[in-house]
Structures are given as C-alpha cells and as structure tokens.
Amino acid sequence: MxxxxxxxxxxxxxxxxxxxxxxxxxxxxxxxxxxxxxxxxxxxxxxxxxxxxxxxxxxxxxxRNLINYDPSGQLVGELAESWTSESPTTWLFKLRAAMFHDGSPVTAEDVRWTFEQIAADNSGAYMYDGVKKITGFEVVDDLTFRLTTEAPMATLPSLMTYPFFSILKAGSTDAEDQGTGAxxxxxxxxxxxxxxxxxxxxxxxxxxxxxxxxxxxxxxxxxxxxxxxxxxxxxxxxxxxxxxxxxxxxxxxxxxxxxxxSGAFMFLTFNGSGPFKDARLRQAVAFALKRNEFVESVFFGYGAEMRGIPRASGSPFWNEEQANYWGYDPDKARALLKEAGYETGLKVQLLATSQYTMHRDTAVLVQSHLAEVGIEVELNMPDWATRVALGTRGAGDFAVQGFGLDSLDPDGAVSIMDPALSHAYSRSRDIEAPGLSDLLAQGRGEFDEAKRVEIYRAADQIALDNTTMCGVAYRxxxxxxxxxxxxxxxxxxxxxxxxxxxxxxxxxx
The missing domain is CATH 3.40.190.10 (Periplasmic binding protein-like II)
Structure with a gap:
C-alpha cells in the first residue's frame, strides 16, 4: 500500500x-x-x-497498585504504606488498612495470590517477566510481607507501579474476569x-x-x-x-x-532477519528523518522531536548530547548506505496500521523522507489487530510503534531498547548490541544513583550507536x-x- x-x-x-x-x-x-x-x-x-x-x-x-507515582514523579504508597530495602535482594513491605469493594481487608495473602497468578505459566500477564525476578514471597503477618529477588534489584519499588499490576482479592477472578479490586x-x-x-x-x-x-x-x-x-x-x-x-x-x-x-512517543523498530541486521542501515534511517515535520504534520505542533532514547528531561539520567544524537543529516545517511554496499539504493517494507492516524501518517512521512536518501519503502498498513499479529510473527523489515514508558526509572525504557529480550511486536529483534544487556542488568542492581547514571549513560550510548530503536517524535x-x-x-x-x-x-x- x-x-x-x-x-x-x-x-x-x-x-x-x-x-x-x-x-x-x-x-x-x-x-x-x-x-x-x-x-x-x-x-x-x-x-x-x-x-x-x-x-x-x-x-x-x-x-489499585501497591505503589504509584504522584504528579511530581515521586513514588507514593497506595495499598503499600511503606517499603524498605533490608538487603540488596530483600524488601519488606507494610500494607495500609484498606478494603476491597466487598468490604474485606486487603492482606498480604491477597498480594501473594496476585503475584502467583501473574507468575503462572501462560498467564499472559503484562508483568510476567517482572514478577519472575522475585524468587521469594514471605507473609510475615496480615499487613506485612517480604520479597526476595534473584539478584540485587534497586528498581523493585518502581516495578510495583507498572500498569496492570493491580492487587485483587484472592480467588476473586474465579467468579468474574475483573475480580474484586480496591x-x-x-x-x-x-x-x-x-x-x-x-x-x-x-x-x-x-x-x-x-x-x-x-x-x-x-x-x-x-x-x-x-x-x-x-x-x-x-x-x-x-x-x-x-x-x-x-x-x-x-x-x-x-x-x-x-x-x-512530552508524553508518549512514536518510534521505529527493526527486524534483523533482513537488511537491517546491518547497524549502518539502521543509522541511515535515523539520520534521514526530518523530525520537525512529524511534530508539525502528524501532531499539529503538539509534541517534540525525539532524537534519542526516551529520558525525562528533569531526570539525572537525561543527557543533552545523547538526547540530540539523531539529528537530520541526509548526507551522513547516504554515506552510511554507500558504506553498507547500497549506494544505488535499498528497498524495504515498513509495517504500520491504517486504523490510527498517528501510525498511518508517521509511516507516510517515513516513506517520503527515506525516498530522498535512496531507500524505497513499501507500506503494509492493515487494521490494528492484524498489524499486531504480523509484528508478533516478525513481518516486515521495520515497523512504526507508539508507546509510553511505564516507569520514570531508567529501567523503564529497557523493554524497547534491548533487542536481546524475548520477541515482541513492540521492540526490535535479531539485531546485536554487544554489552547492552549486561549494562542494563548492572543498572537494575545498582543502588547508588551516581553509579547508575554512569551505567545507563554507557548503555544509552550503545543503544544509540547500534540504533536498537529509532526515535521519531514525542506526542x-x-x-x-x-x-x-x-x-x-x-x-x-x-x-x-x-x-x-x-x-x-x-x-x-
């Protein structure tokens, strides 16, 4: 199309x-x-x-979750009144006095049951991978429980804020899909x-x-x-x-x-089973995009250019140089194509959807911009359900994505920047970024903020240099x-x- x-x-x-x-x-x-x-x-x-x-x-x-964010971006207790790191691999949580919709109290046993349902084989739960990092759950008393993780995990409190990590009354999903919440x-x-x-x-x-x-x-x-x-x-x-x-x-x-x-954002992911296995071609795409046109044409000026890995501008993990890494440089894009052996051009397929205008219009502009540097793009834009199914199977050479981060912790971007994770339609696959996964694991386990800043800065640079994803525009x-x-x-x-x-x-x- x-x-x-x-x-x-x-x-x-x-x-x-x-x-x-x-x-x-x-x-x-x-x-x-x-x-x-x-x-x-x-x-x-x-x-x-x-x-x-x-x-x-x-x-x-x-x-309700155990923990959430407030408007300033600070972690605040919801069903959890407090949480304390007893050691790098153990956390003690205390629940507040709260009740479910039916008037029964929220207890540590309800939390344990919720975790077990999420971690069950084939649960399909959004937090399945996150909960799997928790290897022990000890009920201390009705309002107190202790979590043990397989490795040091400084990110555990922010993990509790993730969407679809609601605590439900034990056994309540047997009667109705949504269960009984608080x-x-x-x-x-x-x-x-x-x-x-x-x-x-x-x-x-x-x-x-x-x-x-x-x-x-x-x-x-x-x-x-x-x-x-x-x-x-x-x-x-x-x-x-x-x-x-x-x-x-x-x-x-x-x-x-x-x-x-600077809310959610549009970005591109790559399928390494085709020509985009070569990092130079991914970089060529990144330098060929006129990001200001996406902001003005697709989002009517209500957004911002996205030239790097998504990081909150007020965060210590934000770095100005890295945030502006992918500027518009068509000459560099053409040079990278030539270096990769595609001086006469390249033909690829872009997977998107016609159901949502922001996806459709982003794809159209990507096609137009890449044509100017010698990359011919064929668009495949089915309805959203079909697009997700095709993306899950790895169809297309690259794809348009729209996403928001689940956490302000730098670990929140891992799900879209690390192609070594399990295949998913929302991230790149079958491409290499040597050292990235190890650095991200180090950052997850480091409790000292200054050291974490250094670790994630190094990780972000690897992701940028290898273009494990390509930012387009914040919306x-x-x-x-x-x-x-x-x-x-x-x-x-x-x-x-x-x-x-x-x-x-x-x-x-």
Whole structure:
C-alpha cells in the first residue's frame, strides 16, 4: 500500500453515532455523575493483561497498585504504606488498612495470590517477566510481607507501579474476569462495546474520596465523534484527544484541555532477519528523518522531536548530547548506505496500521523522507489487530510503534531498547548490541544513583550507536473535559498516558 503526502489530506474519517448504554448515557448529566467518552471499549476486563490505554483507564478506576507515582514523579504508597530495602535482594513491605469493594481487608495473602497468578505459566500477564525476578514471597503477618529477588534489584519499588499490576482479592477472578479490586469505584454493569457504569467504593482507603456519585463510560471509537460529543455536552471527559482538535478545545471557553507535551512517543523498530541486521542501515534511517515535520504534520505542533532514547528531561539520567544524537543529516545517511554496499539504493517494507492516524501518517512521512536518501519503502498498513499479529510473527523489515514508558526509572525504557529480550511486536529483534544487556542488568542492581547514571549513560550510548530503536517524535498526551470538571492532575513526561491513576480525585462543580 503506497501513500503520498497529498494522500494524507484526502483521507477523511467519517463520524459515527455514539454508542449509548441505556437512557442514562443520552440524557442530561445527573448531579455528580461523570460521563466519559472513551476511545475504545476495552478488549477485556481481565486485570493483569495489557489491553491499551483505554483498558488502563477503566482498571485504574476500579483497582489499585501497591505503589504509584504522584504528579511530581515521586513514588507514593497506595495499598503499600511503606517499603524498605533490608538487603540488596530483600524488601519488606507494610500494607495500609484498606478494603476491597466487598468490604474485606486487603492482606498480604491477597498480594501473594496476585503475584502467583501473574507468575503462572501462560498467564499472559503484562508483568510476567517482572514478577519472575522475585524468587521469594514471605507473609510475615496480615499487613506485612517480604520479597526476595534473584539478584540485587534497586528498581523493585518502581516495578510495583507498572500498569496492570493491580492487587485483587484472592480467588476473586474465579467468579468474574475483573475480580474484586480496591479502587475508588466498582463496576455496576458493563455491556461489551456499549458502556460501563461505575459507582463509588464506600470502602476506599483515601478519606473523603471519591467525590462522584457515579461514572458512565461510553466508547466513541471515531475520534471526531468523540470530540463532537464533548463539544455538544454529551460527555464531560474524553481521553486520547486527537492533536487536530487540541486547539479547538483550548479555544472553547466551556471546555478545557489537560495535556503534557512530552508524553508518549512514536518510534521505529527493526527486524534483523533482513537488511537491517546491518547497524549502518539502521543509522541511515535515523539520520534521514526530518523530525520537525512529524511534530508539525502528524501532531499539529503538539509534541517534540525525539532524537534519542526516551529520558525525562528533569531526570539525572537525561543527557543533552545523547538526547540530540539523531539529528537530520541526509548526507551522513547516504554515506552510511554507500558504506553498507547500497549506494544505488535499498528497498524495504515498513509495517504500520491504517486504523490510527498517528501510525498511518508517521509511516507516510517515513516513506517520503527515506525516498530522498535512496531507500524505497513499501507500506503494509492493515487494521490494528492484524498489524499486531504480523509484528508478533516478525513481518516486515521495520515497523512504526507508539508507546509510553511505564516507569520514570531508567529501567523503564529497557523493554524497547534491548533487542536481546524475548520477541515482541513492540521492540526490535535479531539485531546485536554487544554489552547492552549486561549494562542494563548492572543498572537494575545498582543502588547508588551516581553509579547508575554512569551505567545507563554507557548503555544509552550503545543503544544509540547500534540504533536498537529509532526515535521519531514525542506526542502530547491530552484529556479534554468540560470546564465544570476539576482540572486533571497529570503524571509527568512519558508517564502521562497513565494519568488516570490520579482520577480518584475528579470532581464536578
């Protein structure tokens, strides 16, 4: 499938009517009822399996982790009141007095059971690999447990913040997929593809929260319909605000836009089974991209160029030179192609999807930019489900990806920068980066921050030199809301897509 830049302007998305979950979703807003227009109905409500940002929003409203981040990026206790490193391989956790939706207490046994479900063979859990690093779980008493890791693990507290690491009541998933959580709201009813109704959890451990009487969630898959619903007052809050609509929402006095410019990001991954096994060709791609055009054309100026490994700008792990490593240098790109034996050109296939405009439009610009240095790109852009399946099987020479980091710890970027990890559609495969995995393991086990900075700086340089992934552009994370809804607290930088963990404080004036 081939697209030109002109084609981008000719592609239009037809608006569709919103799904309605009973008359409550179509009638005027009830007092203290928040109506959310969600970008898609979650594929499932199973608690520990990756299901995208929309699924995370629902999960974060009904569940809680042991630890989370606050808006300043600091780790704060949720179900865990405190955690202490007793030795490089042991951590002691103390739970706060909290209850599940059914009024039963959250205990160390519930945490142990949750860990066991995630670590079970073929669980499919997002945190399967992370939990496998924990080799011992000792229940000390009802509110205290001790974790033992296979090696020193300074990153263990941040591991507990990862999405889809909710603590559920032991055995509760036997009765229903979502189990019984301890979040601010609980599910009253849910009809797949139609809507979800939530009510407050009167047992929520945060005093005075939540404020709302109910939440009604309706999926609006079409982004234009989602914005139209907010503008018309049919909903009070929408996620995944399309970048083309951000200025419109900002200009509307009845609405407000809460956003973080350096949120999630677009990047490229490479399949080393073809020509991109040669690092010089991967570098050529990285130096051929005009990243400012992605920011302006795909994200309407709501974003930033991504010229290096994703690191939060305020972090000690951010380095200005490394953050600007992949500048636009077409002459260098051509020289690298010549050095690799492709002076007369190279033909490759790029895997993306036509379902999401940010993926589609990114692919079109990559194709255009690479053509200018002699790389002919054939686009393969099926629907999202097919694209994931093809990526999982290793189809294509390289691929467009969109992602946000799960943690502000530098270890949070490992899942996309280390091709030695198990094959996944979201990272490069079958390419070499000598010494990278060893350095990343060292950083994970080092407790001294200054030493960790040195280790990750060396690791980032290896990843950059070998182009184990290729940054394209940061994209703003935006939530649109009625001005009557209290301003939304946002997590910083690349964590911002997961800001719904802070939505327990939402109120309506």
């Amino acid at each position: 081939n697209f030109s830049r002109r084609t981008l302007l000719q592609i239009a998305t037809a608006s569709t009517a919103s799904f309605m979950f009973g008359t409550r979703f179509a009638t005027a807003q009830a007092s203290k009822t928040l109506r959310i227009g969600l970008s898609t109905y979650p594929a499932h409500l199973r608690p520990w399996i990756l299901v995208g940002y929309s699924g995370h929003m629902v999960s974060s409203l009904i569940n 979040g601010p709201y609980r599910i009253v009813s849910a009809e797949k593809g139609v809507g979800i109704e939530l009510e407050p959890n009167e047992h929520y451990f945060k005093e005075g929260l939540p404020h709302l009487q109910s939440i009604l969630i309706t999926p609006y898959v079409d982004e234009n319909a989602r914005v139209a619903a907010l503008t018309a007052g049919d909903v009070d809050l929408i996620d995944y605000v399309p970048w083309s609509a951000m200025k419109q929402i900002e200009a509307n006095s009845a609405l407000a836009l809460d956003k973080v410019d 703003a994370t935006g939530f649109g809301r009625s001005a009557a809804v209290t301003p939304l607290a946002m997590l910083p930088d690349q964590l911002s897509p997961f800001s719904s963990v802070l939505f327990d404080k939402i109120d309506i004036a």
